[in-house]
Amino acid sequence: MSAGLTAPRRRDRALSAAEGRAFVREQLMQDRQDALRADEPPAASGRSADLAGPRSKARKTDPVLVVGSASAPEPSRRSRVRPEPAADPRWQWISTRETHRGKVRIDVDEVQLPTGERATFEVDRSVPFTVAVLVQDGADLLLARQYRYPVDRWIVDLPGGAGAFGEMPEQAARRELEEELGVVATELIPLHTFFANPGRSVWKTHLFFAPGVREGRASADDPSEKVQLARMARVDLDQLLIEGEIRDPALLIARTMAAAKGLLPPVGS
Template sequence: MSGAEPRWRWLSTRQLHRGRVMLDADEVELPGGAVVAYEVDRSVPYAVATLVLLGGDVLLSRQYRYPIDRWILDLPGGGGTLSETPEAAARRELEEELGLVAHELIPLHTFASDPGRNVWSTHLFFATGVRRGHALLDDPAEQVRLARMPLAELDRLIAEGEILDPSLLIARTMAAAKGLLPPLGP
């Protein structure tokens, strides 16, 4: 590639909404000189999620997701804060949601969940040993249930298109790529 690719130039930011979701409209100048408003989600500094393996089973979250009106399997996780590291946030979320404390967290991957609209990345971790802690769900909109299943069952659900959560799909793939789990099976 020759030369630097053109970038947009930030001009100003206007708050659109502050709540659980924080949306801004940034005024930006495009490389051709046009000025446009671009909506950006700045809800959290980053997100975390943890894939837990216990024996040959995976421990997942089962949660109702209102925007798609269905219960899904996903990973325990959530938003981090500026005062904690991604690993500390992953430990906190694992205990809050499933009442589990990880012996060790192995970093798996960091990805941009929606680089067209979100500024935050998701940090994925892998845990092979856990002990009981205390679930601390204090948000009535968060109803999390522990789902334990053999890894082969998770792989079957992935192959059948039943797993919708991108963090879970990426964590499973990256754990296999790093040799922490076998390759995705049928």
């Protein structure tokens, strides 16, 4: 969730249609404000804009689905991958209809395309955001091992889960880490923020790196979420990555970004 959001806590239920529309609008407004701040010239430290830090880089690519009026002003941005805003038409939101609510929340939005035609689009608004943590404990990494029913297999991934309304990503990351692995991070370093399914979902995944942990208390009580702690040497994880045995996107991205930021050695080294 963007830091500026003040949505009330609704941890045990999904957004209503009206709340969903308001949440996405607020999230977009915050992202636009962050993008404007990211494009400001860096402080007088001699660094170029490309070296201004991970925050400015992370804000250069925003989701393409826009909710709200097509006539809303578009902030100017520099980007290496997007065309100029004037050549980058967006969709206009018209209405939202909730079609399913459980642990997953699916809406059908009616939108107007740049051609003027109307269409419907299914959107996943299940949670405000998710988090995942790559944990280093001495020479080893602490991972999660659990059964994933949709793919019918046990996989190695990262401890994490959904954030609650009114909760900040770092708070959610600390909570999920202790609930699932029974450890408390002594420090959390932001790694990266990405959209796991930008073609269908509005929520982001916030990745963190924990360079050290102390003992905590596991408290996961959902019988469908039995998480095992998997201690693994970094070189062993890297070998599994190279062999294509790691399928979880958060783990793939977290390991790569930890190397890119100098927090861990390069993959395979």
